Amino acid sequence: MKNDIQDLGLVLESRVRLVVIESWEERRVLEAIGALAIKRQQTWYTWDQIDGLQRLGFGSALEEADDLVDPEVALDHIRRHRQPALYVFCDLHPFMQSPRLIRLLKMIAMDPSDNAPTLLLISHELSLPPELQRLTARLSLSMPSDEQLAAIIREEAARWTERNQGQRVRTDNRTLQQVVRNLRGVTHEEARLLARKLIVDDGAITQEDLPVLNRAKFSLLDMQGTLSFEQDTARFADVGGLTQFKCWLADRQAAFHEPRVNGDTPKGVLLAGVQGSGKSLAARAVAGLWGLPLLRLDFGALYNKYIGETEKNLREALAMADAMEPCVLWVDEIEKGLGEDGADQGVSRRVLGTLLTWMAERKSRVFLVATANNVMQLPPELIRKGRLDELFFVDLPDARVREDIFRIHLGNRELAVERFDLPALADASEGFAGAEIEQAVVSAVYCAAARREEVESAHLLDALSQTSPLSVVMAERIQALRDWAQGRAVMAD
Template sequence: MSNYSESLAHLDSYISARVPVIGMRSIEQQRALRLLREAAGQPRRSSMPFWIYTRATGLRDLRTNSPVQEDRSLVGAMEFAGKQFGSRANATVVLVSPDHLEEDTPVTRHIAELARLADENSGSIVLITDAPIWSGLQRLGMSLTLDLPNTEEMYGTLTAFLGDHSGHIPIEWDDDDARRAAEFLNGVTEAECVNLMATIAAKGSILKADVLGLAQAKDRIFSDLTGIERVRLKESDYTIGGLTNLRTWLARKHDMMHADLRDSALRPPRGVLLVGVPGCGKSLSAKAIAHEWQLPLYRLDMASIHGKYLGESESRFREALAMADRVAPCILWIDEIEKGLAGRDDLSGVPQRIVGQFLFWLQESRSRAFIVATANDVRSLPPELLRKGRFDELFFVDLPDGQDRREIIEVYYRRYLRAEPDPEQIDRLVDLSEGFAGSDIESTLHDVGEEAHLCGGIHLLKPSYLLDAFANTVPLSRVNPEQIEEIRAWGRERAVPAGRVSPLTTPGTATPTRRILFMDE
C-alpha cells in the first residue's frame, strides 16, 4: 500500500471516529489538501460541514470554495470555529500551517480549548503543517504523516505526465524507462517531479537519455543541503591511473546501480570502503566514479558533524544521511571516515551512537546512494563496520606497482607538460619512482610542468631535469617507512587489492595471505 493510500485510510478512520484534533504532517501542502478533500468527499459525509482556513484565502467552505466571512485572520477563523463547535454537531474546521504550533503558545492553547469544545459536540480540528505539533495539543487527538511519494506513486505521476504529452512531443520512454525514472525521483515531491519533467519536455522531446539526466536535474533542486556538501567536479578529476581491480569491480556495480530491481530481492549497491596508503588515489576515486557514472557527488565531512551540545552530533549525522537518501541517486563521499566513527573509549558515547546510526542506515536504506568511504587509519574503525555486508567490498589501495606507475606517470605527464611522453624516458621514470604514491608522482610532475612553463616549454629544459626531479623526490614511503609498512601489512591480509600490486616481502619471509577478488572475463 502506498503512503498516500495508507494516510487516506487513517484520516478516514479519524474523521469517522470524530477525533477532536487530527494532526497531518507533510511538506506537500497541495497533496495533503487533496487527501483531505478526498476523505471529506465521501458520500456518507455529504451532510457534514467542512471549512478550511489558509492565510491567502481566509476561511472558506472546503467543498464549494466559497468565502465564509470577510475576516481573513487566524483569530477570526478560530472564533468562527468556536461558534460552530458550540452550536452544531459534526463540524470540521481545517487550519493550514498556523504559526507557532511547535510550542506552548497562546495560539496552541487556544486551539486546545477549541478541541475540548469540539469534543463535546463531535467536532474535529484538522491541522495541516510541516512542523511538529506541541505535545500538549497533540495528546488531545491523533496524528498522521504524509510522506513523500514512493516509487509507485511517482510512477503514476510520471505516466500521467507522459500521457498528457503523448502526441504533442516525441516520447521515447517505454514502461521500463518510466519505472527507472520513478526510482531516480525518490525523495522529491510530486510538484518537483512535475517541474523536472516539464523542464525536460520543454526542449521538445523526451528521450531515452533523459532518464539518466533526471539525476543531474534532480540535483539542481537541492541548492541548500543539510549535512552534506555538493562537490563540483573539475576536468582533472575525471581520470585516475592504476587501481585496475577496483575499476573492474566498479564497472559491474555501475550496471547494478541502474538496474531494475523491482522483481527481485536484491537491493541497489551500498558502496565501497577504500583503505590504504595515503596519497594513492582513494579520494580521487570518489570523484572519478561520480564522473564515470554521471551522478552528482556529495561529501560528508565526518569531522564537521560533531557539536558541543548533547545530541547535536547524532542529529547532524541523521540529517546528513536523510538528505543523502533524498538526493539519491548520487555518490556519497565520506572522506577519512575514521575521524567520525573512531573513539570506542570515548566516555560521552557519541561515537558509539553515530556508529549505530550508520550501521542501521547501511542495513535498511534502499536508496541509490552509493558510498565511497576512505580511511587512512583503518585500525581505529569499529570492527563491526568492517564486517562483510556493511559495504559491498573493502579494498586496499597499496603503493602502485611498475605498470600502474607507468599509467599514472603518463596521465600527469600529459596534463602538466602538455606533450606526449617518450617511451624510453617513461621506462626510466618508472624505475626511479619505485615506492612512490600517486600523489608523489603528481607533485613531481607538477613541479616539472611549472619549471617548463617558466622556461617557455618542456623542450627548453635540460634533458636530465625530469630524471633529476624524480631522483631527488623523497616519497612518503621512505619518510615514514614503519607506518607505511604497518598499513600495508594490515591491508594485505584483510582486504581485496585495488590494483594489480603483489605484496612485497623481504627475503626469508612467507608471503602473507590476502583475499582475492575473482572476475569472470
C-alpha cells in the same frame, strides 16, 4: 491521489480528531481532502492567515461577526459550534507557541462525541508540543512512482512540443530511465518543475543534463550544511589501477540500479590505504561510473558543542541522503570522525551508534563509500561484513599502474604522451603514490615554463629525483599499514 485519499479516509474512520499532514504540496493535499469530503458527504472548511476560516462545499454558513482570521478565535468558534465537519488549517506552525492555542487544540482533540469536529493541520513542517503528540495522527502523501514520474516527463515533453510547432523532444531510453531514477524522492510538483527545466532549454534530455538535474534536486531539497553536492565526479578512465575494485563495481551496478524484490542491494565499501593513493578519486569515480549524484558528508561540520546536537545533525544529513536516492554518499577520512580517542565525552560513540543504526536499517538505495588512511583507528563494528559489503586496500601503485598515472596526468595537461619515456618514469617513481606523481608532473611543467622549454622526460625525472615520497619519509608507518592489509582486506588493484 487515490491511495492518499484512502489513507486519509482510514485515519478519519479511526475518529482521531487531530491530524497533521506535513507536505510541500498544499494544493494537492487540499484536493485530496476535498475529494474525500465529497465522498463522505461532509462539510469542510479551510483556514489561513489571509482569508481566515472559509466554508467550502455545502454546510452551515459562518458568522460574519467573528474575527475568524485570528487562529485562536477560529478554533474557539469550531469548539463552540461542534459540527462534525473537517477543518483544514494551513500554516498554523508560527502560532504553536501560544498556550491558549495549544489548549484549544487539545480540547478539540479530546472531544469524545460522535459530532466532534476534525482538525487537519497542513504545513511543510509542524512540531507539536508533547501534550498534543499522543492525541495526533500524522500522515504523509505518497511520493510519485516510477510510472508516474515517467508520465510527468511525457506530459512536459508534450507541452513543449505544442509550443514549438510540433518538434519532438530528443532523448533515448537509457537517459530517460536515469532521469526517472534521479527524480525519485521529490514530490509531483517538484518532479514536474525539474522535468520542465531539463526540456525547455534545448528540447532534449541527454546525459549532459543529469548533473544539472542532480544539482537542481539537491538545491530544491535544501541540503546545504553538513552535506555537500560534489559537482565533478571522476570517470574511471581518470583513475589508474584499481582493477579489482572496478570489476567489483561493474558486477554490482545492475543490482544497485534495478534491485529485485526481496533481493540484496549493494550497501557500500571502505577504501583504506596509503595517503595519496587515489582513494578519494576512486570514491568520486563510483558516482561517475554508476551515473549517480555524489554527496559528501563532512564530519567536521557535524560536531556541535551542545549535547545531542551532533547526533541530530548526523540524523538529518542521513535523512537528506535518503531523500536523494539513488545516490553515492562519500565520507572522506572517516577515522577522524569516529576514531576512539576518549577525549570527546562519548560524542564519537553516540555518532557511531547513529551511523550504525542507519547502515543496518536503511531501505533507501544509498551506496556508502568511506575512505580511511588509518583503518586501525576504526571501531570493528563499523567495518564488519554486513554493515559494508567489502574492505578494499589501495596500495602504492606498481610499475604498470604508475605508467597509467603518468599517461593520465600528461594527457590532462594536453602534453603529447608519446614523447615521454613512460617505462623510465615508472622506474624512477617507485614508491610514489598517485598524488605524488601528479605533483611531480606539475613541478616539471612549472620548471619547463620558467625555462621556456617544452616539457620532456628529463624535467619529470629531475622533479622525481627531488621528491622524497611518503613511503620513504614515513617508511615504518606505511609499511606497518601495508603489512596489516595482507590477509585482512581485498587488494583494490
